[in-house]
Amino acid sequence: MLDYLNIKQIDGLKIETIIRLCRFMIQNNYFSYNGKYYHQVRGGTMGSPLTSTIANCYMFCFERDIVKQISNSNGLYIRYIDDIFIT
Numbered sequence: 001m002l003d004y005l006n007i008k009q010i011d012g013l014k015i016e017t018i019i020r021l022c023r024f025m026i027q028n029n030y031f032s033y034n035g036k037y038y039h040q041v042r043g044g045t046m047g048s049p050l051t052s053t054i055a056n057c058y059m060f061c062f063e064r065d066i067v068k069q070i071s072n073s074n075g076l077y078i079r080y081i082d083d084i085f086i087t
Contacts, residue, residue, distance in 0.1 A: 025050055026050075029045055059079065063077070
């Protein structure tokens with residue numbers, strides 16, 4: 001996606017720095033349940049603005065190839081946030 005958009009920095013932050021911060025946030029995810037603390041080792045936090053943004057970036061890249069294939073076969077592809085309908 002970064003190659004597609006050709007962005008080197010956002011608001012003075014280099015893209016590499018933003019990626020490192022995102023990795024740090026995902027790898028250091030903690031939550032409490034029944035008075036105990038847990039470290040989430042896989043995936044991102046449900047409902048997190050960061051997780052939603054990363055998911056949308058992934059879908060942007062994923063969709064480009066799918067939409068081309070579906071358009072060529074007169075199919076239909078619709079996405080609303082994280083719901084997808086394909087025919």
